[in-house]
Amino acid sequence: MKIAVFGTSNVGDTIGSKLFKVGHPVMMGSRTSDNKNAKAFVSKHKGNATAGTFAEAAAFGEIIFNCTAGVGSLNALQMAGEENLNGKIIVDIANPLDFSNGMPPTLAICNTNSLGEEIQKAFPQTKVVKALNTMWCGLMVNPAMINGGDHSTFVSGNDAAAKEEVKTILKSFGWLDTNIIDLGNITKARGLEMYLPLWLSTFGATNNGAFNIKIVS
Amino acid sequence: MKIAVFGTSNVGDTIGSKLFKVGHPVMMGSRTSDNKNAKAFVSKHKGNATAGTFAEAAAFGEIIFNCTAGVGSLNALQMAGEENLNGKIIVDIANPLDFSNGMPPTLAICNTNSLGEEIQKAFPQTKVVKALNTMWCGLMVNPAMINGGDHSTFVSGNDAAAKEEVKTILKSFGWLDTNIIDLGNITKARGLEMYLPLWLSTFGATNNGAFNIKIVS
DSSP states (O other): OOEEEEOOSHHHHHHHHHHHHTTOOEEEEESSTTOHHHHHHHHHTTTTEEEEEHHHHHHHOSEEEEOSOGGGHHHHHHHHOHHHHTTSEEEEOOOOEEOTTOSSOEESSOSSOOHHHHHHHHOTTSEEEEESTTSOHHHHTOGGGSGGGOOOEEEEESOHHHHHHHHHHHHHTTOOGGGEEEEESGGGHHHHHHTHHHHHHHHHHHSOOSOEEEEEO | OOEEEEOOSHHHHHHHHHHHHTTOOEEEEESSTTOHHHHHHHHHTTTTEEEEEHHHHHHHOSEEEEOSOGGGHHHHHHHHOHHHHTTSEEEEOOOOEEOTTOSSOEESSOSSOOHHHHHHHHOTTSEEEEESTTSOHHHHTOGGGSGGGOOOEEEEESOHHHHHHHHHHHHHTTOOGGGEEEEESGGGHHHHHHTHHHHHHHHHHHSOOOOEEEEEO
């Protein structure tokens, strides 16, 4: 399946490289068509990896992974153009972290709203699925790195079929079906994004980003 | 050690009963001296369990457990009187859940502030330790109920010695030392309280409140 990855930072590169590795043609999208990181991504994956503007990538992809910085995500998606996004799944793995007042970041949106919901409202003809935003990107694509791959990840979104497609991709990344928890509709993105401060505090206390939570009962 | 438990709901009763069981004299505090739940608590624990107003309980306790509803906690502590609280540890297990707009609740305070911080600011001569607010009260006092007792709990607060005292109490409840994560100062209460929406969503998705998170790495 052709996939667009929005964002050229470490997160976009990590997600894009994994999607490429498990067999998908990937186009990395960015603000300009000559982004240095995107070029490096393309040359690293000699083959079906390409790069282009957000609009070009969105037109190419059947699914869009939003790996941009959360505070810039809506702008990036607007640059992509509604006509290139409509009818498609947007996997939103971004967090609306606001670093403008220093560390630790606060959330630019929270409590009664979320970035996932904002994206869904701005692009009502898309199917937004919030996923993977609760951990370091290295774990997103390689859950087996810790605890034998036995820890939890979440999806939320309004479209059941879209969530199933995303779960299939997560399983191709190594996630166990039983560890993928469907929280419900896109309003559940609030809890997923509001978890970030606890993530950041735990990271600060342990000095180790390669951790995740496992729901135990 | 003499302990005051503020709040007469299921949470206060559960915490108070456990503290009594592990050997502490407990006074349950409430708005009035004739609270029905407090009377039931006293008669259930024939012995060193008593009840009184918030002020009487605070004067009695060497440590105060705040088990009131989060949106009423500051008021309850004000009723207790600064003179009865100063120099003491306040273990804040409350969450500032606002049910006024229906379910699910939102947070009355979050992101750049927390209930834990508000209590510390209002009572600067106390030592506030945020703890246990991330789970159902049945698990707070009986972690062995799930996963062989192997899951995570957190403390945050400005006073290192106070956190050690609270950790000792948590261990008497059955918490493993290695599972008690010290996140840092009281600003870390933000993440602990902002976790609640994810807790509520997970509860909603699984229909089981007897769950917790375990940090795995």
